[in-house]
Amino acid sequence: MTPLRAAPFLVAGLLMAAPASARDYGQQGTVWSVIEPDLLEQIHARLTHLEKTGETAKLGEELKRRTIARVNRPEPVAGIDSAAAARSWRFDPTISVERDIADDKGRVIVAAGTRVNPLDTVPLRVPLVFLDGDDPEQLAWATRRYASTRAKLILVRGAPLELMKARQRRFYFDQGGNLVKHFGIRAVPATVEQQGRVLIITEQPVRPKERASS
Template sequence: MRPVSSLVRALAITLCASASPANARDYGQHGAVWGIAEPDLLEQIHTRLLRLEASGETARLNAALQHRTEAKVQRPDPVPGLAAASVSRTWTFDPTITVSADIRDARGAVIIVRGTRVNPLDTVPLRSPLVFLDGDDPAALDWAATTFGKRRPKVILVSGAPLALMKARQMRFYFDQGGTLVRHFGIRAVPAVVEQKGRVLQITEQALKPAPARAS
């Protein structure tokens, strides 16, 4: 009796010998066949850019972008959600923070331990008041110049054209882009003033006009 491996080998040889070209069939062509013709994406983009440049569209788009950028610099987007102060109110703001991780110096030595309460005013005092204004309100601008002129305040606009005002009033103006500062201090109306009082900040929303009388 032959071993199993010998039988398998003999069977394989028999099958190979019996195979012939006559057993291969041509089933013909079924359906249309096209070659792969996928356009090159980069080439399409390049062609499109050349057409835009030739037509002058690229120059027009660049000019429009430059105009929008200059307009944003001249007049940034106003801070949303603020009103003109109709009632004066004052509150204090404690800037003290609790350090969440050890603070180390350049050599790796711990200089402030995690959990320490730190008041930034102890090392960096607020020497000049921060005055938040609507730059489109001439009365508020006049009030700030009269009230704080000699104290050299940092005037921070929440609306208006800071560059034009600098030229017209010969003083420096800042702009609270995105309303980061007014949100931090909780300011809801302007004019508003932030001043240091000891180890806290005093914030006042100053009404320049009396609140309208309510009908009884």
């Protein structure tokens, strides 16, 4: 990463630290015109020093390393256990429109209070399969059970890129746990499948006879 590209990250850190060395100009309303140039001079001097000492290159490499590591292995979704017992429930995605939705000419096409089911227009055509990518038993179960389907395998833990290369199929990752929170999933493996106008969500432990390696 070049010093120029690293500068925004360094500026953010310097701005946080700057008040410790800022001058006291009292409570006058015109202090901003004086402080801003002062801060810019401090930042410029600090950046110049970092460039001369090679620190910007080191910081850039560290940022690059951390970014690559996070892409290869995202932060695991917190609070998700391995399923110990089967649990299944219906999930109705219907929402109530909070305000009128109008077209470009101002004509109301969906009135406030209208109940809309997204599955009517965007059906879930393939199962969503949530699993722990670091659990060999869950991986074997999911890839064997859904070997001939277009199911989306979504990790809550693990290295999706590594698995894609090893198993020659696409893996996704539930970044931040947004999907499991939305569906109320607390354990994996878990599946989400459409049944009519609702979704059927099932958490299920891997049975002993399904634990053979894929």
